[in-house]
Amino acid sequence: MALEDLIAYSCWESFISCIRYFFGDFFQIADCVTEEMQQIDYCINRIIDFKEAEVQNTFVVKHGVDEDLDRCKCKNQKL
Numbered sequence: 001m002a003l004e005d006l007i008a009y010s011c012w013e014s015f016i017s018c019i020r021y022f023f024g025d026f027f028q029i030a031d032c033v034t035e036e037m038q039q040i041d042y043c044i045n046r047i048i049d050f051k052e053a054e055v056q057n058t059f060v061v062k063h064g065v066d067e068d069l070d071r072c073k074c075k076n077q078k079l
Helices: 003-032 035-047 050-056 067-078
Strands: none
Touching: none
């Protein structure tokens, strides 16, 4: 093995060690995410308008989730 190959291999191993050190917890957490958790995340993000909730500083349901709620919001905006 040439000296350049040894240096490259050593650098690669150091890089991999750093990745494992800094991102190890992330990978452990990511491995724990279940399909049910992903479905819950999908449902929450389908219902809650997080951007508007931050602007209004209150809970905001996205338009189109519930027809009755949409009608109420429309009437409220007209007042």
